[in-house]
Amino acid sequence: MNNARPNMPVAVVGLGLMGSSIVVSLLASGHPVIALAPVPGEKEPALQHIVDLLRHAEASGLLVKGLNHYVQRLRVTEDYNEIAACHFVQECVIEDKAIKKMVYQKIAAHVADDAIIASNTSAIPISELQEFVPAPHRFVGVHWAEPAYMTRFMEVTCGTATDLGIAEQVVQLGKSWGKEPTLLRKDIRGFITNRLMYAVYREALTLVENGDTTLADADKVFRYDVGSWVTLMGVFRRMDFMGFGDYITSFERLLKELSNRSDVPRQMSRMVAEDAKGVHNRRGLYTYNEEQAKAWEEAFARFNKDIYELASKYSEQQLIEAIPYYEENKLSKI
Amino acid sequence: MNNARPNMPVAVVGLGLMGSSIVVSLLASGHPVIALAPVPGEKEPALQHIVDLLRHAEASGLLVKGLNHYVQRLRVTEDYNEIAACHFVQECVIEDKAIKKMVYQKIAAHVADDAIIASNTSAIPISELQEFVPAPHRFVGVHWAEPAYMTRFMEVTCGTATDLGIAEQVVQLGKSWGKEPTLLRKDIRGFITNRLMYAVYREALTLVENGDTTLADADKVFRYDVGSWVTLMGVFRRMDFMGFGDYITSFERLLKELSNRSDVPRQMSRMVAEDAKGVHNRRGLYTYNEEQAKAWEEAFARFNKDIYELASKYSEQQLIEAIPYYEENKLSKI
CATH class of the missing domain: 1.10.1040.10 (N-(1-d-carboxylethyl)-l-norvaline Dehydrogenase; domain 2)
Known part of the structure; x- marks a missing residue:
């Protein structure tokens, strides 16, 4: 993670509207992506939706290589074991604290100790969510705009326990994805x-x-x-x-x-x-x-x-x- | 006024940033425009500024005819006698009730009884301003966005005494200027x-x-x-x-x-x-x-x-x- 590189494998957990769109942004930026569907039955429609979005990204001139290159670097799964090698995990499940807690516990049980876990939440304070992971200093808010692969908006937010250096690494990652991130050092409700x-x-x-x-x-x-x-x-x-x-x-x-x-x-x-x-x-x-x-x-x-x-x-x-x-x-x- | 036509002469009173820009919008829409500078010393710089804006409008492909056609249909003056033939007068002086009152009294003393007087205010209620004119039912808010000749925004606002039919005529006028007007029937503070x-x-x-x-x-x-x-x-x-x-x-x-x-x-x-x-x-x-x-x-x-x-x-x-x-x-x- 200290040497963030485009081909570093990353994971997205939660494949709704935003999650699918974020998967495409990360693929287009060069990452192999594990797209994890935590909701049963979400896997098949999500795969179809992500491929549709990749086509839109391709038609919009955002893909450097052919569509298949990206499809091959995409793995849609329901199995948390598959995120083991990912050092950056973006969560975007629904705004429900109990559900997010369960998801973080599963993520934390499967990734390396030095992985960064990021939440797309804009409704729940990062400081509250980071209590659910064993390494809260490596937990950060990363708030995207839809469609994630065609917007420059990104809010990176620290919870009270977040290491500022980690947040700054994420800002650099965001820039490598073509974003214009803002860094919010204090976890205010709703961010900006x-x-x-x-x-x-x-x-x-x-x-x-x-x-x-x-x-x-x-x-x-x-x-x-x-x-x-x-x-x-x-x-x-x-x-x-x-x-x-x-x-x-x-x-x-x-x-x-x-x-x-x-x-x-x-x-x-x-x-x-x-x-x-x-x-x-x-x-x-x-x-x-x-x-x-x-x-x-x-x-x-x-x-x-x-x-x-x-x-x-x-x-x-x-x-x-x-x-x-x-x-x-x-x-x-x- | 009942047969609003592009070559109907109109007046703009107040030639600051917004006023000058509105003059250009009205010229580009085909109207001969009396541009009245109520502030001494405003006339010369306003003329120069309006011509600069006309050049920008021309470079942007908004003028159907050559620049000189529009310059010849523009009259910049300090003399209220020159607005006598105008059936639509747009006021855009500063947001000061006492100054606006004085300006409306001068306008009303010089135009025909059936002229429409419009204010660009967004800070003072139309219902209060229309008390200063002899025909309050023909007084209406017309709020533009800068630069007026390149934006589609327009809020048309009724004061309590405004005739709805007059306001609707102004909405039609706004459409003929390439705007997308909204009509606000009730004069709420700050409009929308x-x-x-x-x-x-x-x-x-x-x-x-x-x-x-x-x-x-x-x-x-x-x-x-x-x-x-x-x-x-x-x-x-x-x-x-x-x-x-x-x-x-x-x-x-x-x-x-x-x-x-x-x-x-x-x-x-x-x-x-x-x-x-x-x-x-x-x-x-x-x-x-x-x-x-x-x-x-x-x-x-x-x-x-x-x-x-x-x-x-x-x-x-x-x-x-x-x-x-x-x-x-x-x-x-x-």
Whole structure:
């Protein structure tokens, strides 16, 4: 692990939407991957899904070698014995502490003492999860975005017991996978991205419940406002482009109007009660017939490729070359 | 006004960053534009800035005719007498109620009774502003995004006295300008987009004040997470792609952790105290030398064109053609 190399075998445990997508990212980065299905019956559909995603990655120009090269380096299994040689194990099972505990115990019983175990959780503190493994200092949060093989987002999070050196090794690994990892030294609930996004969900869902807007209009404004700049810059760089003249007025007037609720908005409870999986089972916040769900999935697959390519023109690396002395963390003193 | 046509003369009052950009959008849409500088000394630099923006619009393929055609249809002035023939007047002066009041009184004294007056405000309620004009039913909020000639965002907002038919006429006008307007029937503070964005600012600035993250890292996660999907879809369509399995857990755990503050975060007070205009005067949340500020402005100009073109491939119109029976507001019943 100290000499992380592309052909180091790695494991992914949990082969849902995110897990399958992470498997493809790791394969595309050169790793042999043991893809472990902890749920009975998940193995066959997961293999099919992963191969489909590999095809999408190939069509998007992300694979250096032919499809079969990667398929041969993939092993889908239900047997924990097969992860024995893996020094990096990414867990992405559901957000249930008891289930995760059981999974970690099985992983820890099968890997070497110096393996790193990473969780994709964004709902449960790393500090709580690392109590379930014998080497908590080698346990870290690694939070991916979907589709994992076409996004640059990655949050690496330390629990209270995590060795910072281990977390920094994982950041380097993340860079070798083409990510732009952020390192969170303190294990705050929801890390950063989820806190920002749940702040948006809370406000938007409350406005909808109050009849002030619709989900579709909230989507529309977010899409056409944020969508016009965020692939280049975050919210604060955006402020540097807009100036600060009117911000104080807006902070003074708006903050006291924003929702401070902590109960679950009822649209969300309803979706879970209805087992809504959105486009995947055609029950979601929007309605879809089979044809529409398929068309949306195709549009998203095309879009992933397009936005990945566009973002590549404005990656940190590109900006470093285009903008002299650019340092990503160079902020004026606060 | 009932027969809104591209060559209908319109006026823009206030020629700062947004005002100049709106002038270009209206010129590019075919209108002759009276650009009124209410601040002494603003006229000359505004003319220069507008012509620069027209050049950017031309280089981006947004102008059907040559640059001079548009320059000849532009009149920059300080004289309110020149807006007499305009049946649509867009105000975008600073967010100061007393100043806006004075501006509206001057506008109303010079235009025809059936003119529509629109404010770009996002900080002051339309219901309060429309009290300053003799025909409040013809007063409406029209909130643009920067750069106005290359974004599709537009919020049309009714005050309590606004005639809904007038607001709907403005929505149609917005469509003729290539926008995707949302219509807000009720004048809620901050409309929709600002409430969503201030919810993000509140949370992110609080995390920074607490030492949990940095502005640069908050920017990075937002950029690489949201930036990977938002140009195609809003936050709720995104949920339909991710499924809802873990959302309840996250709502239950996260909402009670989010910031509920209503005071102005100190980074913002500091920016205003320092007269920070970001890249424009090289004082902002990030630091810039002259070369870096210029490089960022150039990167943004290039990016605007790229993202506008990419978004065009996934516009509402494109989605309607690609996705059978697509209806933007077709939501499952809540």
